[in-house]
Amino acid sequence: MAIRFADRMLREDFQGEFMKLIMEAVASDDIISFAGGLPNPLSFPVEDIRRATDKVLAEHGVQALQYSAVEGYKPLREFIAGRYRAQGIEASADQILITTGSQQALDIIAAVMLNEGDAIILEKPSYLAALQLFHFYGPKVLSVDLTEEGADCEQLAQLIEEHHPKFFYAIPNFQNPTGLTYSEKVRHKLAGLINASNTLFVEDNPYGDLRFSGSPKTPCKKLMGDQCVLLGTFSKTVSPGMRLGWICCSDPQLYQKLLDYKQVVDLHSNFFCQMVLAQYFADYRVEDHIARITQLYSHQANFMMDCMKKYFPAGVEYTRPEGGMFLWVTLPEGMRAVELSRRAVKRGVAVAAGDPFYEEERGVRTFRMNYTNCADEDIRKGIRMLGEVISQMQAESAASKTEA
Amino acid sequence: MAIRFADRMLREDFQGEFMKLIMEAVASDDIISFAGGLPNPLSFPVEDIRRATDKVLAEHGVQALQYSAVEGYKPLREFIAGRYRAQGIEASADQILITTGSQQALDIIAAVMLNEGDAIILEKPSYLAALQLFHFYGPKVLSVDLTEEGADCEQLAQLIEEHHPKFFYAIPNFQNPTGLTYSEKVRHKLAGLINASNTLFVEDNPYGDLRFSGSPKTPCKKLMGDQCVLLGTFSKTVSPGMRLGWICCSDPQLYQKLLDYKQVVDLHSNFFCQMVLAQYFADYRVEDHIARITQLYSHQANFMMDCMKKYFPAGVEYTRPEGGMFLWVTLPEGMRAVELSRRAVKRGVAVAAGDPFYEEERGVRTFRMNYTNCADEDIRKGIRMLGEVISQMQAESAASKTEA
Numbered sequence: 001m002a003i004r005f006a007d008r009m010l011r012e013d014f015q016g017e018f019m020k021l022i023m024e025a026v027a028s029d030d031i032i033s034f035a036g037g038l039p040n041p042l043s044f045p046v047e048d049i050r051r052a053t054d055k056v057l058a059e060h061g062v063q064a065l066q067y068s069a070v071e072g073y074k075p076l077r078e079f080i081a082g083r084y085r086a087q088g089i090e091a092s093a094d095q096i097l098i099t100t101g102s103q104q105a106l107d108i109i110a111a112v113m114l115n116e117g118d119a120i121i122l123e124k125p126s127y128l129a130a131l132q133l134f135h136f137y138g139p140k141v142l143s144v145d146l147t148e149e150g151a152d153c154e155q156l157a158q159l160i161e162e163h164h165p166k167f168f169y170a171i172p173n174f175q176n177p178t179g180l181t182y183s184e185k186v187r188h189k190l191a192g193l194i195n196a197s198n199t200l201f202v203e204d205n206p207y208g209d210l211r212f213s214g215s216p217k218t219p220c221k222k223l224m225g226d227q228c229v230l231l232g233t234f235s236k237t238v239s240p241g242m243r244l245g246w247i248c249c250s251d252p253q254l255y256q257k258l259l260d261y262k263q264v265v266d267l268h269s270n271f272f273c274q275m276v277l278a279q280y281f282a283d284y285r286v287e288d289h290i291a292r293i294t295q296l297y298s299h300q301a302n303f304m305m306d307c308m309k310k311y312f313p314a315g316v317e318y319t320r321p322e323g324g325m326f327l328w329v330t331l332p333e334g335m336r337a338v339e340l341s342r343r344a345v346k347r348g349v350a351v352a353a354g355d356p357f358y359e360e361e362r363g364v365r366t367f368r369m370n371y372t373n374c375a376d377e378d379i380r381k382g383i384r385m386l387g388e389v390i391s392q393m394q395a396e397s398a399a400s401k402t403e404a
Numbered sequence: 405m406a407i408r409f410a411d412r413m414l415r416e417d418f419q420g421e422f423m424k425l426i427m428e429a430v431a432s433d434d435i436i437s438f439a440g441g442l443p444n445p446l447s448f449p450v451e452d453i454r455r456a457t458d459k460v461l462a463e464h465g466v467q468a469l470q471y472s473a474v475e476g477y478k479p480l481r482e483f484i485a486g487r488y489r490a491q492g493i494e495a496s497a498d499q500i501l502i503t504t505g506s507q508q509a510l511d512i513i514a515a516v517m518l519n520e521g522d523a524i525i526l527e528k529p530s531y532l533a534a535l536q537l538f539h540f541y542g543p544k545v546l547s548v549d550l551t552e553e554g555a556d557c558e559q560l561a562q563l564i565e566e567h568h569p570k571f572f573y574a575i576p577n578f579q580n581p582t583g584l585t586y587s588e589k590v591r592h593k594l595a596g597l598i599n600a601s602n603t604l605f606v607e608d609n610p611y612g613d614l615r616f617s618g619s620p621k622t623p624c625k626k627l628m629g630d631q632c633v634l635l636g637t638f639s640k641t642v643s644p645g646m647r648l649g650w651i652c653c654s655d656p657q658l659y660q661k662l663l664d665y666k667q668v669v670d671l672h673s674n675f676f677c678q679m680v681l682a683q684y685f686a687d688y689r690v691e692d693h694i695a696r697i698t699q700l701y702s703h704q705a706n707f708m709m710d711c712m713k714k715y716f717p718a719g720v721e722y723t724r725p726e727g728g729m730f731l732w733v734t735l736p737e738g739m740r741a742v743e744l745s746r747r748a749v750k751r752g753v754a755v756a757a758g759d760p761f762y763e764e765e766r767g768v769r770t771f772r773m774n775y776t777n778c779a780d781e782d783i784r785k786g787i788r789m790l791g792e793v794i795s796q797m798q799a800e801s802a803a804s805k806t807e808a
Contacts, residue, residue, distance in 0.1 A: 001601075001602050001604070001630070001631050002602065003517075003604065003655060003657060003658050004517070004570060004602070005516060005517060005661060006515065006516060006517055006518050006519050006522075006541075007519055008515065009515075009516050009661050009664070009665065013664070016664060016668075038470065038471055039470075041466040041470065044465065044466055044469040044470070046461060046465030046466060046469065047465075049461065049465075049469065050458065050461040050462065050465065053457050053458070053461065054454065054457070054458060057450060057453065057454040057457065058454065061448065061450030061451075061453070061454065062445040062448055062450060063645075064645055065448040065450065065453065065642075065643035065644070065645045065646065066442065066443075066445065066448070066643075066644060066645050067442055067639075067644040067645060068645060100504055100670040100673070100674075101670055101671060103668075103669065103670050103671050104669060104670040107668075107669045107670070111410065111412065111413075111540070112409060112410060112413050113407075113408070113409060113410050114410050115410050115411050118410075129668065129671075132668045133668050133669065136515070136665075136668065137410075166408055197405075198405050198406065198408070200405070200407065226405070227405050235471075238469075239469035239470075239676065240469070240470060240471040241467075241468055241469045241470050241471060241472060241674070241675035241676050242469065242674055242675075242676050243670060243671070243672065243673065243674050243675070251407060253407060254407050257407075257409060257413050260413070260417070260420060261413065261540075264420075264507075264511075264533065264536045264537050264540065265507065265508060265511045265537065266504040266505055266507050266508040266511070266647060267505060267507050267533075267647065268647065269504070269647065270504075270645070270646055270647050270674040270677060271645035271646075271647070272643065272645050272646050272677060273674060273676060273677065
């Protein structure tokens, strides 16, 4: 039988094809990989989770293993809301919906809001797997440039005016892939724009807790109120393997639709692990744990930037993240990141070429570097090798220009 | 801002409205509920899971908490494939995709296969949450009658011939809601029909392990090969709270699409719990555990049927399940299950009126009874009360006929 697939599975999946190439490279043991986005294993509080788990099963075993509420475990939702309140966001447990990682949050929001052809706006570049996910819903994807300060608000104003997009999806803190953070000025401008429109702001904040320098910025949710849904995750601070994230949504009508959709697609997220996390947060100071992670990532990010300064030829530029897991490199004009990536992987170093992070641009000269999951020695070795490959590409380019 | 929802969220949701009524009734502490579908807490091996969990975190803590493979933990997939092979189904670990409960398996299959307007076939009646889920994709839902022997194959042949449905979704063992099981004869007929068509068979088997009388039937997957995807779950035998199910798919092209979709919507299912289950299955004999569950459910089912025999007036019929969690009651002609349900809940007993289990029929005289989650005394008390309400409705109906 020839299986008849849905159209959504037959669209060209540029991002997916690219992902497979990255995964293949990364799966090899001989490769130093800056291409992925894994948290450092040191960031998993294994022993504390072990004790919390034992307590949950000893004291509430039947409840942990039974079906439960769609929206999630109330004490966990209260913990999340409490942390938001400490940041000045008015939030309560009944505005929190637990999801299977924040990736599922994207799917739920897209499913609840998008008809085929609806306009949405993303940052340029944006999170690769968000692009992939939204593509399933066949929207018109618009992009807004990302500057050192955040989204270009003039472009954004024009796009909103012309296209009335259903939502603008952005990662204002330590963005994936660029590592950039929106300034206070841009946040306030953005809030003005959004609140005067009928466009929802989807604020994805997976890395917000991982700040290692500079000062915390005002959450967009705080400035936008109901017109913003805020996504979070435990993947970068406790465990990605548990697949637990959430949506904070203060518009009751939208919250109800998100809940309705969630109920039908998987009833609820893993309840046992929700109870384990709530127990862990009750018994241990997660802020101390997060401080250990950011201290490590600060070191790794700075070490990587030092190595880049030392080993990259002049003309290569890169962002200086104040937190998160990534930085973003721009090669000199005329060079392609895909070519660098192809050559580097042959020499044992993987990077994530920028192309799949864009909706349209191809053959770009940008690429993403992850610094959280490598030992210093590998960072030094990998960056030195990348520097050599870039220099070689530059020399070839200069030679071919001379010839021409 | 007025949120602009997707059309899929604005369709009339008869099933969902009904579910909310049921949930409200069930949430009350004073109500004896036969309306839900919760496994008995005795079916959760809490202490064994506790030991398995501790072992996983002690020995492989970092792996358990890290991101992992989309398809799921290999030893768990091998365990599932091994159990299939013991039933005569040729299966290997690379044909198993772990999902967030088998509910998510339905969503993944629907997403991968359905365009709006595509025909699909379901049993009449069918699983309420499958109807709800498929509705999101806007298909043309066709229904085939369910007899004591299984799906009506003549109707099915005609529907396939006329509509070329993308798939036929069915629950051949201890069906939800009816408790009915397909005979060997129907299974073979069905396989002949399916294999001569380009319709996929989606065999949902959440209750197959819970057989307490009669003899096991040949899995449809065994008779249909690649033209059948088989769904399973750990929710009824170990823990629903962990939300772990799977798809067994031997068509490599279809498997790849299911995997692609799963990766984009939530990366992978809870990995920690996948490792816990694999450890539990390695260290304990799950067949012994399942035997304890079926012994309990056998008692509960028989006790409920005995009570029905004793307390229900003549003319009320019900199925005699050989396993699973439900039986299906048919009231005498002219009576409506919704009216019974409304009156019964006022007297403290909840049942699931049949209406939402049908795509089209309304005002039906069938309703679903769950027997797994009630003590004997509550079963007796609840059935007696239902019998009284039915008798009263019969008397009123007779009186109004006399008057007329």
